[in-house]
Amino acid sequence: MLTPENTVIGFIGIGVMGKSMAGHLINAGYSIFVYSRTKEKAQDLLDNGAEWASTAKEVAEKASVIFTMVGYPRDVEEIYFGENGLIHNGASGSYLIDMTTSAPSLAIKIYEQAKKEGIQAIDAPVSGGDVGAKEATLSIMVGCEREAFDEVLPILELLGTNVVYQGNPGAGQxxxxxxxxxxxxxxxxxxxxxxxxxxxxxxxxxxxxxxxxxxxxxxxxxxxxxxxxxxxxxxxxxxxxxxxxxxxxxxxxxxxxxxxxxxxxxxxxxxxxxxxxxxxxxxxxxxxxxxx
Missing domain, CATH: 1.10.1040.10 (N-(1-d-carboxylethyl)-l-norvaline Dehydrogenase; domain 2)
Structure with a gap:
């Protein structure tokens, strides 16, 4: 079971919604490493106990559950793939949860590559905007293996009130x-x-x-x-x-x-x-x- 005592969370993308979402995880007692292209955006989180990671690679090396909430599919690809990406540097048994709204085909590609490394990839885009992020009332649409969904569900429920398993990888997108x-x-x-x-x-x-x-x-x-x-x-x-x-x-x-x-x-x-x-x-x- 993923608990604050045995789980370190990484959060990549501290924007309009990501900042509030990461804040809820900190308030729930989780140790958090955050990374964003602009460090200033994360300052409130750092003041509240989060630790700064200078690269996505560093997040992968330190966290066992990693959320990504970035702008475009090209940003997702950059963060997940390559020598400095999450998949190459993540530990076997870890979870990668992409909450970016992205292409279903990319979600499937991430899942397949992560699976080869013993990592579970989950596509979990959200709806509810800045209000839903601030109030932790987001609707979260999840695509992944059912067992992976059951494992991360308690953490997802810290961010949204309507967390629904939609099916296999890509189904969330x-x-x-x-x-x-x-x-x-x-x-x-x-x-x-x-x-x-x-x-x-x-x-x-x-x-x-x-x-x-x-x-x-x-x-x-x-x-x-x-x-x-x-x-x-x-x-x-x-x-x-x-x-x-x-x-x-x-x-x-x-x-x-x-x-x-x-x-x-x-x-x-x-x-x-x-x-x-x-x-x-x-x-x-x-x-x-x-x-x-």
């Missing part, structure tokens, strides 16, 4: 694609509804009181529409990362010979926002598409 497809089209609807309310001369905050609790209700409507109205477009999740996710989903759909017109439309709108310099805004900044 495929599930996250389903999540992103649903969010993409829903975000268009949320923005159009708010803009419509404003143009009709309604009080949009009052409108939300009615529609968030009815059939139109969604996480984005309840949590992100108020941010839109407040003019707060700080990222719970970056537009640039959402576009990356949508591209992965479109590519995977094409492999399955499936059309995704709603997803394709959403990506085209976000692409236009990036052209206007909004790539580092939160996904709810789609609202600006109608305002600009």
């Amino acid at each position: 495929h599930t996250k694609m389903c999540n992103q497809i649903a969010i993409a089209s829903n975000m268009i609807g949320v923005c159009e509804a708010i803009i419509y309310a404003e143009k009709a001369g309604l009080d949009p905050e009052n409108v939300l009181k009615s529609i968030t609790t009815g059939a139109a209700g969604s996480w984005s409507l309840s949590n992100l529409a108020p941010r839109m109205l407040a003019g707060n477009f700080e990222p719970g999740f970056y537009i640039k990362h959402f576009i990356k996710d949508m591209k992965i989903a479109i590519d995977e759909a094409e492999k399955m010979e499936m059309e995704v017109p709603g997803l394709s439309l959403a990506k085209s709108l976000y692409d236009q926002l990036v052209e206007k310099g909004e790539e580092n805004s939160g996904t709810h900044a789609l609202y600006k598409f109608w305002k600009n």
